Amino acid sequence: MKKKKGTAYNEIAGQSIERLAGLSDGIFAVAMTVLVLDLHLPSVESIHSESDLWRALIRLSPQVGVFAMSLLTLSIFWVGQQTQFNYCSKADRNFTWIHITFLLAVLIMPFSTKLLATFITYRIAFAIYWVNMVALGILVYVSWNYVVKHLHAKTVLLHDISTAIKKRIIIAQSLYAFGALLCLVNTYWSLGFILLVQLNYAIAPKFSRRLG
Amino acid sequence: MKKKKGTAYNEIAGQSIERLAGLSDGIFAVAMTVLVLDLHLPSVESIHSESDLWRALIRLSPQVGVFAMSLLTLSIFWVGQQTQFNYCSKADRNFTWIHITFLLAVLIMPFSTKLLATFITYRIAFAIYWVNMVALGILVYVSWNYVVKHLHAKTVLLHDISTAIKKRIIIAQSLYAFGALLCLVNTYWSLGFILLVQLNYAIAPKFSRRLG
Amino acid sequence: MKKKKGTAYNEIAGQSIERLAGLSDGIFAVAMTVLVLDLHLPSVESIHSESDLWRALIRLSPQVGVFAMSLLTLSIFWVGQQTQFNYCSKADRNFTWIHITFLLAVLIMPFSTKLLATFITYRIAFAIYWVNMVALGILVYVSWNYVVKHLHAKTVLLHDISTAIKKRIIIAQSLYAFGALLCLVNTYWSLGFILLVQLNYAIAPKFSRRLG
Amino acid sequence: MKKKKGTAYNEIAGQSIERLAGLSDGIFAVAMTVLVLDLHLPSVESIHSESDLWRALIRLSPQVGVFAMSLLTLSIFWVGQQTQFNYCSKADRNFTWIHITFLLAVLIMPFSTKLLATFITYRIAFAIYWVNMVALGILVYVSWNYVVKHLHAKTVLLHDISTAIKKRIIIAQSLYAFGALLCLVNTYWSLGFILLVQLNYAIAPKFSRRLG
Numbered sequence: 001m002k003k004k005k006g007t008a009y010n011e012i013a014g015q016s017i018e019r020l021a022g023l024s025d026g027i028f029a030v031a032m033t034v035l036v037l038d039l040h041l042p043s044v045e046s047i048h049s050e051s052d053l054w055r056a057l058i059r060l061s062p063q064v065g066v067f068a069m070s071l072l073t074l075s076i077f078w079v080g081q082q083t084q085f086n087y088c089s090k091a092d093r094n095f096t097w098i099h100i101t102f103l104l105a106v107l108i109m110p111f112s113t114k115l116l117a118t119f120i121t122y123r124i125a126f127a128i129y130w131v132n133m134v135a136l137g138i139l140v141y142v143s144w145n146y147v148v149k150h151l152h153a154k155t156v157l158l159h160d161i162s163t164a165i166k167k168r169i170i171i172a173q174s175l176y177a178f179g180a181l182l183c184l185v186n187t188y189w190s191l192g193f194i195l196l197v198q199l200n201y202a203i204a205p206k207f208s209r210r211l212g
Numbered sequence: 213m214k215k216k217k218g219t220a221y222n223e224i225a226g227q228s229i230e231r232l233a234g235l236s237d238g239i240f241a242v243a244m245t246v247l248v249l250d251l252h253l254p255s256v257e258s259i260h261s262e263s264d265l266w267r268a269l270i271r272l273s274p275q276v277g278v279f280a281m282s283l284l285t286l287s288i289f290w291v292g293q294q295t296q297f298n299y300c301s302k303a304d305r306n307f308t309w310i311h312i313t314f315l316l317a318v319l320i321m322p323f324s325t326k327l328l329a330t331f332i333t334y335r336i337a338f339a340i341y342w343v344n345m346v347a348l349g350i351l352v353y354v355s356w357n358y359v360v361k362h363l364h365a366k367t368v369l370l371h372d373i374s375t376a377i378k379k380r381i382i383i384a385q386s387l388y389a390f391g392a393l394l395c396l397v398n399t400y401w402s403l404g405f406i407l408l409v410q411l412n413y414a415i416a417p418k419f420s421r422r423l424g
Numbered sequence: 425m426k427k428k429k430g431t432a433y434n435e436i437a438g439q440s441i442e443r444l445a446g447l448s449d450g451i452f453a454v455a456m457t458v459l460v461l462d463l464h465l466p467s468v469e470s471i472h473s474e475s476d477l478w479r480a481l482i483r484l485s486p487q488v489g490v491f492a493m494s495l496l497t498l499s500i501f502w503v504g505q506q507t508q509f510n511y512c513s514k515a516d517r518n519f520t521w522i523h524i525t526f527l528l529a530v531l532i533m534p535f536s537t538k539l540l541a542t543f544i545t546y547r548i549a550f551a552i553y554w555v556n557m558v559a560l561g562i563l564v565y566v567s568w569n570y571v572v573k574h575l576h577a578k579t580v581l582l583h584d585i586s587t588a589i590k591k592r593i594i595i596a597q598s599l600y601a602f603g604a605l606l607c608l609v610n611t612y613w614s615l616g617f618i619l620l621v622q623l624n625y626a627i628a629p630k631f632s633r634r635l636g
Numbered sequence: 637m638k639k640k641k642g643t644a645y646n647e648i649a650g651q652s653i654e655r656l657a658g659l660s661d662g663i664f665a666v667a668m669t670v671l672v673l674d675l676h677l678p679s680v681e682s683i684h685s686e687s688d689l690w691r692a693l694i695r696l697s698p699q700v701g702v703f704a705m706s707l708l709t710l711s712i713f714w715v716g717q718q719t720q721f722n723y724c725s726k727a728d729r730n731f732t733w734i735h736i737t738f739l740l741a742v743l744i745m746p747f748s749t750k751l752l753a754t755f756i757t758y759r760i761a762f763a764i765y766w767v768n769m770v771a772l773g774i775l776v777y778v779s780w781n782y783v784v785k786h787l788h789a790k791t792v793l794l795h796d797i798s799t800a801i802k803k804r805i806i807i808a809q810s811l812y813a814f815g816a817l818l819c820l821v822n823t824y825w826s827l828g829f830i831l832l833v834q835l836n837y838a839i840a841p842k843f844s845r846r847l848g
Contacts, residue, residue, distance in 0.1 A: 012295060022233065026240070033451060050546055082437075085443070104287075110249065204521075312714075322672065330680060460744060461746065471755065
């Protein structure tokens with residue numbers, strides 16, 4: 001309709017879902033590798049025997065826990081994004097920008113992880129980390145809504161699938177929110193609880209599959 | 213015609229647009245992730261309480277502003293490049309080298325961002341950053357000209373689309389140039405103005421869409 | 425069957441093998457580049473002549489050996505993963521998570537390499553490095569088993585191929601285990617032996633091809 | 637023929653040219669970005685005015701020259717590899733390993749660039765840099781030979797194209813070798829000469845195109 005007045009840039013921008021997938025895979029790959037880079041080795045000067053090295057590595061374990069949580073989180077959201085892309089054959093400008101915003105939240109993950117690993121007992125560090133997870137969740141939800149409403153996804157089983165995806169996101173975010181609240185007791189409790197939730201989603205044992 | 217004398221390397225080089233897209237996605241992904249890596253955490257020694265950490269994070273905010281501006285800029289140019297690629301089915305040697313030059317300007321972005329974030333009150337730092345943005349704009353413009361003239365793009369609506377793309381680049385670059393001039397007053401004004409321009413392009417609210 | 429009660433998220437998640445290939449290529453590319461980044465230059469202050477620089481570079485050679493071993497290992501497993509992907513046209517949720525776990529083992533490689541290069545005479549460093557290699561082997565084996573059983577791979581020559589792939593993994597892992605045991609004598613022996621095994625797999629001279 | 641005795645792993649490994657292209661794009665993207673990361677900013681303490689910053693940036697220019705040379709070199713070899721891939725529809729084990737070796741030479745480029753930028757007046761640093769360029773050239777040559785002999789490339793114009801590609805590689809490598817010899821006079825002469833050669837290949841002005 002508006003085309004009578006000439007094509008606007010926003011009507012033709014960002015239509016390639018393959019490019020969006022390529023950028024996403026690149027950003028997830030770099031963000032995940034960079035996470036592990038921030039695990040610092042013990043300094044050479046402080047190590048004089050095998051048992052020194054062993055103890056130094058044991059002392060790294062809370063940091064390793066934080067990094068494992070972030071790697072699992074990024075993996076889970078990568079699977080989520082990929083699953084949504086299977087249901088659309090084309091992107092448009094809005095869908096592209098929803099996912100660029102999603103990718104910015106992915107990019108910030110190494111920063112919030114490093115913040116949490118360095119200040120593991122501080123609630124503010126945990127709060128920022130949790131806000132990052134909430135942002136990922138909201139953007140995945142908004143994206144799915146947009147796919148259903150505007151991108152003419154394949155219609156077979158669509159209602160069922162839509163419900164499954166939304167239910168999944170809401171349950172996961174509720175569990176993360178509960179985990180975040182645990183930091184009122186102690187940030188280690190939060191960390192442990194969310195790590196278990198993520199492991200459960202990754203491994204998906206039989207008894208929990210019923211929950212979706 | 214010249215083929216009678218044998219095929220020259222330059223006639224057969226650089227014809228895969230998929231590879232060019234792959235390299236572009238990789239470089240954008242790494243450049244964007246690397247930007248965030250340069251956000252330095254407050255040092256552990258200087259933090260003794262939750263409010264210390266909070267104040268240290270607040271003090272990071274000008275840096276965060278610079279990084280947000282760069283992330284938005286790279287996102288906007290990624291969408292721009294992707295949009296152009298939709299209109300050509302094949303690359304050639306010249307098109308490939310125009311885009312490699314464009315990617316070199318993308319690669320330099322983390323350097324000029326770090327320079328600006330470190331020397332945020334210096335006009336030279338802002339000038340270098342602005343030259344980087346101008347280079348991106350010129351190369352996107354040259355590339356589109358080349359697509360229209362040599363790569364036999366799909367012809368439906370082509371004139372309209374060509375006008376929309378060129379108008380978009382020129383308006384954006386004029387706004388950036390005005391923003392850069394504001395650094396004669398103060399570099400923070402420049403930063404704020406350009407950040408607003410980029411947010412406007414990313415969000416594209418209804419009232420501004422008329423401008424293209 | 426269970427579909428009567430509605431589609432579960434796990435039935436629709438992670439079906440794109442192209443995305444999994446894209447994430448894998450990205451993670452391998454970053455992990456391999458990052459390995460080389462950890463090779464530290466001699467400091468400028470300590471070098472006053474061409475022969476100083478030459479000696480400083482010679483002194484880097486054990487580190488270079490460790491990095492070469494890791495680059496070869498990652499290359500070999502990249503070829504292995506790629507070969508498996510040729511035999512399946514589709515992924516599913518479990519296959520995706522097997523490969524994400526494989527990629528996490530790839531991501532940890534730069535960390536265990538840096539640990540080994542820094543503490544090259546310590547058995548614990550070598551043991552952690554070896555566990556990383558074993559993890560890669562187990563996951564490639566599990567993945568192939570899953571392809572054969574669940575992903576309806578192309579059936580021509582399948583039994584032959586399946587045997588070739590499994591035999592290859594088991595022989596390689598036995599050689600790595602023997603190499604790891606050599607660290608009871610000296611970690612340099614382990615390093616040298618495994619480096620030779622990897623070179624043999626990469627170059628695949630005529631006489632060793634019979635072994636598969 | 638040998639298949640009667642069962643399929644050997646090496647007969648089925650490494651057949652996906654798309655995966656090889658994906659890994660290559662990833663490694664080139666990361667290597668090029670990482671090059672720029674090694675350009676160090678002047679330290680904040682040493683800068684007190686706009687002119688201090690300007691002089692500090694000017695002092696960076698030899699380093700910038702080295703990095704520009706490496707970026708151009710990697711770009712030229714990326715175009716070269718891509719051009720070859722257009723002539724084969726399938727990879728095999730040997731082709732895959734030739735290109736993995738090529739990619740290892742790409743991966744080492746950031747290291748030899750940093751070495752040269754740090755020790756810019758040392759001949760050993762220049763020699764190592766030049767060996768890296770020779771390795772890239774040899775592997776691109778070997779790869780093209782393999783394509784022509786074993787990968788049943790498209791035959792139209794093949795002889796012409798084969799000659800063009802080989803001539804190009806040999807002329808380029810002769811010019812690099814001459815540039816490297818100039819370091820007997822002074823490493824800056826070498827750097828300047830090779831930089832001009834690379835600029836010539838990237839821009840390919842009319843008068844030089846006749847040379848191929």
